[in-house]
Amino acid sequence: MFLGDDLLAWMVIALGGAMCAGNVFALVRPPQQRREESDLSKAPVVRSLVMATVGGIAALWALVSLL
Secondary structure (H helix, E strand, O other), rough: OOHHHHHHHHHHHHHHHHHHHEEEEEEHHHOOOOOOOOOOOOOHHHHHHHHHHHHHHHHHHHHHHOO
16 A cells, blocks of 8 residues: 555645645735735735644644654
8 A cells, every 4th residue: 555554644744734834825925916806915814824723733643643
């Protein structure tokens, strides 16, 4: 089996890390221009922080479970 018996933990690390990094980058560096009129000029701060925290906790939990 690909990556052994720990496939779920590896997937949680990847998805949690991507969720954390994507939301942090959306807060740090918002897009220069809006693509559509309905797009926001910057990311909602509270929602992005909550989602980054959830992703970070999931990735950390999966990393600890691998160790």
